[in-house]
Amino acid sequence: MKSARLPWIIAIFCLGLAGVIAELSWMKVRVSIPEMGKKQIEPSLGQGVLLGILGGFRTVIADGAWIRSYVLWERRDRAGCEALMRTSCLLDPRARFFWENTGYVIGYDMAHWEIRKRGGYAKVSAEIQDDLFKKYAQHGINVMEEGIKYTGGNVGILISAGQMSELKLKDFSLAATYYKRASESKNAPWFVHFMCARALWESGKTKAAYDWYREVWQKKLSLEDDHAPDDLEHLRFMEDQLNLTILQRIPRQSWEKKN
Amino acid sequence: MNTGPAIAVKGLTKDFRIGMRGLKLRAVDNVSLEIPRGQVFGLLGPNGCGKSTTLKIILGLVSPTAGEVSILGFPFATTSARSRTGFLPEAPYFHKFLTGRELVAYCARLSGVKPESVNQAVEDALALTAMTEAGDRTIGTYSKGMLQRIGLAQAIVHDPELVILDEPTAGVDPVGSAAIGQMIKAMKAKGKTIVLCSHLLGQVEQVCDRIAIMDRGKLVLEGRVDDVLTRRDQTIISVENLTPEARRAAEEVLAQHGARVTSFTHPRRSLDDLFRELVTGSRDA
Amino acid sequence: MPDFMKASLTRISWMTRLTFLEAIRQRFFAFLILLSAALVLSSVSLRFLDFGHGELKFVCDFGFGGMFLFGSVLAVVMSAQLFFAEMDNRTALTLLAKPVSRTEFLVGKFIGVWLVLGVFIFTLSTLLGIILWARCQELTVAAVEVGKAPPEFSITGLFSYTGMQWARLGVVAAMILMVASLARTFLFTVIVGSMLVVAGQLQWLAQETLLKPGDLNFFSKLLLSVSTYIIPNLQQFNIGDALTLDHGSVADGAVTLALFSGGCYIVVFLFIGSLIFRQREI
Numbered sequence: 042m043k044s045a046r047l048p049w050i051i052a053i054f055c056l057g058l059a060g061v062i063a064e065l066s067w068m069k070v071r072v073s074i075p076e077m078g079k080k081q082i083e084p085s086l087g088q089g090v091l092l093g094i095l096g097g098f099r100t101v102i103a104d105g106a107w108i109r110s111y112v113l114w115e116r117r118d119r120a121g122c123e124a125l126m127r128t129s130c131l132l133d134p135r136a137r138f139f140w141e142n143t144g145y146v147i148g149y150d151m152a153h154w155e156i157r158k159r160g161g162y163a164k165v166s167a168e169i170q171d172d173l174f175k176k177y178a179q180h181g182i183n184v185m186e187e188g189i190k191y192t193g194g195n196v197g198i199l200i201s202a203g204q205m206s207e208l209k210l211k212d213f214s215l216a217a218t219y220y221k222r223a224s225e226s227k228n229a230p231w232f233v234h235f236m237c238a239r240a241l242w243e244s245g246k247t248k249a250a251y252d253w254y255r256e257v258w259q260k261k262l263s264l265e266d267d268h269a270p271d272d273l274e275h276l277r278f279m280e281d282q283l284n285l286t287i288l289q290r291i292p293r294q295s296w297e298k299k300n
Numbered sequence: 301m302n303t304g305p306a307i308a309v310k311g312l313t314k315d316f317r318i319g320m321r322g323l324k325l326r327a328v329d330n331v332s333l334e335i336p337r338g339q340v341f342g343l344l345g346p347n348g349c350g351k352s353t354t355l356k357i358i359l360g361l362v363s364p365t366a367g368e369v370s371i372l373g374f375p376f377a378t379t380s381a382r383s384r385t386g387f388l389p390e391a392p393y394f395h396k397f398l399t400g401r402e403l404v405a406y407c408a409r410l411s412g413v414k415p416e417s418v419n420q421a422v423e424d425a426l427a428l429t430a431m432t433e434a435g436d437r438t439i440g441t442y443s444k445g446m447l448q449r450i451g452l453a454q455a456i457v458h459d460p461e462l463v464i465l466d467e468p469t470a471g472v473d474p475v476g477s478a479a480i481g482q483m484i485k486a487m488k489a490k491g492k493t494i495v496l497c498s499h500l501l502g503q504v505e506q507v508c509d510r511i512a513i514m515d516r517g518k519l520v521l522e523g524r525v526d527d528v529l530t531r532r533d534q535t536i537i538s539v540e541n542l543t544p545e546a547r548r549a550a551e552e553v554l555a556q557h558g559a560r561v562t563s564f565t566h567p568r569r570s571l572d573d574l575f576r577e578l579v580t581g582s583r584d585a
Numbered sequence: 586m587p588d589f590m591k592a593s594l595t596r597i598s599w600m601t602r603l604t605f606l607e608a609i610r611q612r613f614f615a616f617l618i619l620l621s622a623a624l625v626l627s628s629v630s631l632r633f634l635d636f637g638h639g640e641l642k643f644v645c646d647f648g649f650g651g652m653f654l655f656g657s658v659l660a661v662v663m664s665a666q667l668f669f670a671e672m673d674n675r676t677a678l679t680l681l682a683k684p685v686s687r688t689e690f691l692v693g694k695f696i697g698v699w700l701v702l703g704v705f706i707f708t709l710s711t712l713l714g715i716i717l718w719a720r721c722q723e724l725t726v727a728a729v730e731v732g733k734a735p736p737e738f739s740i741t742g743l744f745s746y747t748g749m750q751w752a753r754l755g756v757v758a759a760m761i762l763m764v765a766s767l768a769r770t771f772l773f774t775v776i777v778g779s780m781l782v783v784a785g786q787l788q789w790l791a792q793e794t795l796l797k798p799g800d801l802n803f804f805s806k807l808l809l810s811v812s813t814y815i816i817p818n819l820q821q822f823n824i825g826d827a828l829t830l831d832h833g834s835v836a837d838g839a840v841t842l843a844l845f846s847g848g849c850y851i852v853v854f855l856f857i858g859s860l861i862f863r864q865r866e867i
Binding site for chain 3: 048049051052055056057058059060061062063064065066067069070071072073074097098099100101135
Binding site: 356359360361362363379380382383385387389391392393394395397398406407409410411412451454464 | 592595596599600603606607610674675676678679680681682683684685686864866867
C-alpha cells in the first residue's frame with residue numbers, strides 16, 4: 042500500500058514545486074506584460090472580448106471594441122461607452138490613442154450628456170453644471186493618469202491631461218505639473234516648455250515660472266540650432282512683467298533682434 | 301532452460317464495478333489452468349464468458365482482482381513476459397497509411413528486435429504469413445484476410461515463444477481460414493506455444509492439442525482434445541457379424557458362431573456437440 | 586547508457602514517429618495551418634484598422650493571436666484525438682501487449698504531438714517574420730523620407746517568443762494527455778481540456794490577487810493559492826510584444842525561467858498522466 046501511494050506523493054510534491062517555479066517566473070515576466078488587476082478587468086467582462094483577455098488578437102479586438110463604443114457614444118450611453126473604451130485600453134494598454142481619447146470623451150463630453158439627461162442647460166443650475174464639468178474632467182484626468190502609467194509617461198497624454206486641467210478644472214497648478222512632466226520627457230515637443238511656464242504663471246507663481254523657464258532655456262533650448270527664439274521672446278515678456286534688472290535678465294544674445 | 305508451463309494461471313478472479321452503487325460483475329471466477337509449452341491451446345467459450353478478460357489479464361492489459369499469472373516463468377505484465385509474447389487481437393486495426401512492411405518493422409522495433417536484424421525478421425514474418433508480395437501496399441488497401449495475416453506477422457516478427465491469437469479467422473473466408481490454420485501448425489513446428497481463441501470449433505478441433513472451455517467466468521473443462529472429445533463410457537466394438545455383450549462372452553459367442561472381432565474402439569462425439577452440451581447445461585443449472 | 590534505457594528510448598522514439606506521421610497527415614492540421622497563415626497574411630491588408638498602435642504591432646498581433654488561438658485549438662484537439670484514436674480503434678491493445686510501458690506510450694504520444702505543434706508554430710512564426718521584415722523595410726524608407734524614427738522589431742525576440750509559445754503548447758498537450766488518461770471519451774477530454782486552458786490563461790488574475798489580497802478571507806486565499814499550483818499560469822508565455830517590439834523591457838532570465846517552468850509542468854503532468862494510465866483497463 043505504501044509503495045502504491047509513494048508515486049502519488051512524489052507527483053503532488055513535484056506539482057507544488059512546479060507551481061513555485063511558475064510563481065517565480067511570473068514575478069520576472071509580469072513587468073513585461075502591462076496587465077491590469079481584477080478590478081480593472083471586471084467592467085470589460087461581458088463585452089465579448091474574452092479572447093483578447095485570454096491573450097489573442099488583442100489589437101484587433103481593442104479596435105473592434107473602440108469602434109463599437111462609437112455607437113454608444115452616439116446614443117449618449119455613458120456607462121456602456123466608458124466600459125467599451127476602457128476595454129480597449131485594457132486590451133492594448135500601451136496605445137496612447139485609447140487612453141487619451143477615453144479621457145477626452147469622459148472629460149469633455151459626458152458632463153454635457155449628464156446635463157441634457159437632467160433636463161438641459163436651462164433647467165440645471167450653473168453651479169451644478171460647473172460641478173458636473175469638474176467631476177467628469179477629474180474623472181477624465183484620472184483615466185489619462187492611468188494611461189500615463191501604462192504607456193511609461195507618454196508625452197501626448199501628459200499634455201492632454203494638462204490641457205484638461207486648464208480648460209475644465211481651471212487648475213493651472215495641476216496643469217503645470219503635467220506640462221512639466223511632459224517637458225522632462227525624452228520626446229518633449231518644442232512648445233511644451235512654454236505651456237508649462239504659462240500655466241505656472243497663470244497659477245500665480247510668476248517668479249517660479251520665470252526661473253524654471255529660464256533654466257530650461259539655458260540648459261536645453263538655447264543649445265538648439267535656432268536657439269529657440271520664440272521661447273526667449275516669452276522669457277523677455279516675463280522679465281518685463283517681473284520688472285527684472287539688467288543683471289537679473291538673460292544676457293542679450295548676439296542673434297537677438299533689437300526692439 | 302525453463303521447462304515450466306508457457307502460461308500458469310492460479311485462482312484468477314476479476315470483478316468489474318458496475319455503476320455507482322458498488323455492484324460487481326464477476327467476469328472471471330477462480331480460474332486455474334496451465335498451458336504447456338510447444339502446444340496449440342484453444343480457449344473457448346460463448347460471448348461474455350470471460351475468455352477475452354482472461355487473455356487481457358495474461359497480457360497485462362487488465363489487472364486481476366485476485367490470483368497469479370506467470371508467462372514463461374516471468375511475472376505477467378512485465379516487459380520480460382511481453383517481449384516473449386506475440387498478440388493478435390480480435391478484428392485488428394492498424395494505421396492505414398502504413399504499408400504492411402512498415403507496420404511489421406515498427407512492431408519489430410517496439411518488441412526489441414535489434415536494428416541489424418529487423419529487415420530479415422520482417423521478411424521472415426511476411427513469408428510465413430504469405431504477405432511478402434503485398435508488403436509494400438498500404439494497409440488501407442488490404443482485404444479482411446490480409447489484415448488478419450499482417451496482424452499475425454506483426455505478432456510473430458520478434459520470434460516470440462508464446463503467441464496469443466484472438467479470433468484469427470473471424471470474418472475470413474474458408475480458404476483464408478485454412479491458410480491461417482496452416483500457419484498455426486507451422487508456428488507449432490517451430491516450437492512456439494500458441495493460445496487460440498475462436499468460435500470456429502471445427503478448426504479448433506483440427507488445430508489444437510489442448511482446449512479449455514469457459515462459461516460464466518468459470519473454467520468448466522480443460523484437457524487434451526482427444527481426451528475430452530472421446531466418450532469413454534461407451535465402447536464401439538467393430539465386429540463383422542455379431543452384436544455386443546461383454547467382450548469375452550461376445551468373443552466366445554462369436555467364436556462359436558465363426559465371427560471375428562476386428563477392433564474395440566470408443567465412439568467420438570464432435571467438439572460442437574460437446575460444447576453445446578456443456579454450455580447449455582451450465583446455463584440451465 | 587544502460588541497455589534498458591536505450592531500449593526504452595528506442596520504443597519512445599518509434600511511438601513518437603508514428604504519432605507524428607499520423608498527426609501531420611490529418612486534414613485538421615492542414616486546415617488550421619492554412620487558416621492561420623491566411624490570417625497573418627491578411628493583417629497587411631487590414632492595417633487601416635490601426636488606431637495608432639503602430640503597424641508592426643498590428644501585424645504582430647495577428648501572428649501572435651493566430652499562434653495563441655489556433656495553436657491552443659490544435660493542441661487540445663490533436664492531443665485528445667490521437668490518444669482516443671488508439672483507444673477506440675484498439676490499436677492500443679496491440680501496442681500495449683508489446684513490451685511498451687504505459688509511460689512510454691504516453692511520452693511517445695506527447696513528443697509526437699509536440700513536434701507537430703512545433704511545425705505549426707515555427708511555420709507561422711517564419712511567415713510572420715517575413716511579413717514583418719518586408720513591412721519594416723517599406724516603413725523605414727517612408728520614415729526616413731519624413732525625418733521620423735524608423736520602426737524596429739527583433740528577429741531573435743520573435744523566435745524567443747516562438748519558443749515560449751511552443752513551450753506553452755507543450756504544457757497544454759501534456760495537460761490534455763493527463764486528462765485523457767482518466768477520461769472515457771474524446772468529447773469530455775476536449776471540453777475539460779479547453780476549460781483548463783482558459784483557466785490557465787486567466788491564472789494570472791489569481792496570482793495578482795494573491796499579491797494584493799486586500800480583504801480576502803482565509804479560505805479564498807487558500808483556494809486561490811492551491812489553484813496557482815495546480816493550474817499553470819499560461820499567461821507567463823505571452824510576452825510577444827515586449828520581446829519582438831520593445832527591446833530591453835524583458836527582465837534578465839525571464840524567458841529561461843518561463844521555459845524552465847513550462848518544462849517542469851510538462852514533466853509533472855506526464856508523470857501524473859502515466860500514474861493514472863497505469864490503472865486504466867484497456
